Amino acid sequence: MKNKNFRTWLDAMELSHPLVIAGPCSAESEEQVLEIAHELKNTDATVFRAGVWKPRTRPGSFEGNGAIALPWLKKVKEQTGLLTAIEIANAHHAKLALEFDIDVLWIGARTTVNPFAVQEIADAIQDTDKIVLVKNPINPDLDLWIGAIERLHKKGVKNLGAIHRGFSSFRKSNYRNIPSWQIPIDLKSKYPTLPIINDPSHICGNRTGIFDVSQTALDLKMDGLIIETHCHPDKAWSDAKQQIKPERLVEIMNQLKVRKPRFEQEESLSKLNALRNEINAKDEQLLETLSERMQIVENIGKAKKESNVAVLQNARWNEILDKVLEKGETQGLSKIFIERIFKAIHQESIDHQERIING
Template sequence: MENKKELRTWLDDMQLNHPLVIAGPCSAETEAQVLKIAHELKNTDVNYYRAGIWKPRTRPGNFEGVGALGLKWLQKVKEETGLKTATEVANRAHVELALEHDIDLLWIGARSTVSPFIVQEIADALKGTDKVILVKNPVNPDLPLWLGAIERLATSDIKKLGVIHRGFSTYEKTKYRNNPEWQLAIELQTKFPDLPLINDPSHITGNRDMILDISQTALDLNFDGLMIETHVDPDNAWSDAAQQVTPKALVQIMKDLKIRKETD
C-alpha cells in the first residue's frame, strides 16, 4: 500500500485535493433544493456535486427520482458554482442523457452492479469516455460480481475508472445499514491497486452520527475519497433522510478528520 499513490494515474493528473470529496443530496428533489445545497457547498472541500435523479428503489411506491429534468439543474449548479457534477446511471439511455448534459462523473449504483447485462450495456455506452466513472460494490457481499463489473468497464477504454465502497446488505441486523466488510474493499484494492477507491459512509451507516467514524476508518485504510450525502434539510429529504448531513456538518466532518499527508 505504501506506493499506492505512485500508481494513481488520472486522479493525480487531475490534481484534485486528497481526499476527493463528492457531496450533495441523495436525490435531486426540486431545482431550488439542488441549487441551495450546491451554493452552500461552494468554497468547501467538495470537488464533485452529487444528486441522484434516477433512483432505483428496492421496493416500489417510493420516490424514484425527478428524471432527466434534474440534468438541467445539475448544469445550472456547474454554471453558478463551478462545482463539477455527478449522478447515478442505470442504463444506456441514462448514460447518453448524462453525457449530453456534460455531467462530469457518473456512477453505477449497487443495484446495477449486480447485473452483468446492465453493466455491459453501460460499459458499451461509455466506450472511450474521459468522464470519471465509478462502480459501487454490489448490494450483497459478492466480490466476483464487483470485479466483473470493473472488468467490463475496463475493457471499454474508460480512462478515469474508480470504485465506491458502500457496504453490503446482511440478513442479520447490525448497527450499520450496510455492513462495511472492509476486507472485501481491501481485497479489491490488492487486485486493482491503481483504481481510486472512494468510501460512501452514508450508505454504510444509514445514520448521520456515524459518518465521521466510518470516514476516518476509510482514510486510515488509505481510501482516496469520500462520498457523503448532504442536504439542507436532511430530516425532510425525500430519500435517505436519516443519513444525510447538512453542509455545515459536512464542513465540520472534514475539519475533524485526521488526513494523512502523502509524505507521511
C-alpha cells in the same frame, strides 16, 4: 478535470484533502439543488452529487425526477464551478448523462450485480473520458465488483474508480450496510492504482456514524468520500436519516485526520518492523494450530464413518460456539470477529469430514 487522468488528479488533490463528493440523495427541485450547491461551493466538496433516477427498494417511494433534473445540474456547474455526478442504471441514463456533460457517472450497487446491465452501459459510454465509478454489488462478491469494472475498461473507459458503500446482510448490525473492510482492501491489493471512494452515508444509514466510518476509510488509504448532504435533511424526500447539513460536512472535514502514507523516521520504522516480525511468528503458530486441529477433525470424521453418524452435530457445535464467544469476550475480542472465525473453521471441518465419510 476534463481529459485529465483520474488517478493523477486525485494524487495532486491529496496534498490538500481527499476528494469529497457531496450533495442530496435526490434532486427534488431546481431550487433545492441550487441551494445546496451554493452552500457546498465554499467547502472541501469538489463534486456535486444528486440522484436523478432513484432505484427504490419498493414502489411508491420517490424515484427521482428523471431527465428533467439534468438541466438543474448544468446550472450547478455554471453557477458554482462544482463538477457534477449522477447515478446511471442503464444505457439510456448513460447517454443522457453524456448529452448533459455530467462529469462523474456512478453505477449503483443494484446495477453492479447485473452483468447484462453493466455491459449495456459500457457499450453506451465506450471510450468516454468521463470519470466512471462502480459501487460494490449489494452482496459481498469481489469478483462481481471486479467484473463490472473490467467490462468498462475493456470498452475503453480509462478514468475508472470504485465506490465502497458496504454490503447487505441478514445479520443485525449497527450499520445499514456492513462495511466488510477486507473486501475493498482486497480490491486495492489487486489493483493498487484504482481509486476507491468510500460512501459512509450508505454504510451508516444514519448521520451519527459518518465521521467514524469516514476516518476509518481514510486510515485505510481510500481516496475520497461521497457524503449525502442536504440543507434541510429532515425534510428530504429520500434517505432523510443519513443526510447531513453542509455545515456538518465542514465540521467533519476539519476533524478528519489524513494519515501519512508511510513512516518517515528510521527509529519508528525499525519498531514497526519488529512488531511485524512478531505478527509473522504468530501467524505461523496459527497455521500450525489450525493444521493440527484439522488432523483431529479428520480422526473424528473416520470415527463417524465407522459408526455411520451424521457429520453435523448441532448440540456440540452450539456448545463450542457459546464457549468461544464467552472466552473471546474476556480477552477483548468482539463477538462478531470470533463468530466469523469459528464459523469458517466449522465449515472447513464439515468439508473435511464430508470428504472422509463419502470417500
